[in-house]
Amino acid sequence: MAQATKLVADGRGEDLLRLPNPAFPSFVSAATYLDISKAPADMLDFFGERSTNPGVARIQCPILAFFGTRESDIGTKADLAVLKSSVDRQPKHPKVTTAMIGGADHMYTGEEAQVAQVIATWADSLRVGAESTSTRD
Numbered sequence: 001m002a003q004a005t006k007l008v009a010d011g012r013g014e015d016l017l018r019l020p021n022p023a024f025p026s027f028v029s030a031a032t033y034l035d036i037s038k039a040p041a042d043m044l045d046f047f048g049e050r051s052t053n054p055g056v057a058r059i060q061c062p063i064l065a066f067f068g069t070r071e072s073d074i075g076t077k078a079d080l081a082v083l084k085s086s087v088d089r090q091p092k093h094p095k096v097t098t099a100m101i102g103g104a105d106h107m108y109t110g111e112e113a114q115v116a117q118v119i120a121t122w123a124d125s126l127r128v129g130a131e132s133t134s135t136r137d
Helices: 002-009 030-037 077-088 112-136
Strands: 016-019 026-029 063-068 096-101
Touching: 002 016, 002 030, 016 030, 026 030, 063 077, 063 112, 077 096, 096 112
Parallel strands: 063 096
Antiparallel strands: 016 026
C-alpha cells in the first residue's frame, strides 16, 4: 500500500506493482491497486459470496463467466459453481452461465477458437430466448 501511495503521489500511478502469485506472475498499476483498496464492500464481493448486497444484484443483463482448465490458481469449475450459486441466491439477479475452456491457461493461449465458440453459443442462446419472449407478448 505504501509503495502504491508513493508512486501515485509522485505522478507514477501507471507504474506496475507485482502481486505475489508463484504460479503466474501478475501485475497491477499503482493507481488501480489504490482504487481497489478504496472499493466499497459490495464491489469487492461482487458476486455475493459473502455480502448481502453485492454489485451483481444491480446487473440486469445475462452474464457469461468462464475459466481455463489450466489456471487452477485463478479459477476452477468449483469456483464457477460458487459464483453461480452466490448470484442465484440473491433476491434479484441476472442469469449466469458458466463454462470451462478445456486446456486453456489464464490468457486462453491457443484456445481462442474454443473461447469464441463458447461466447457465440452463449450469445445465440440469448437471441433464442429473446425471440421466444417476443412471441409471447
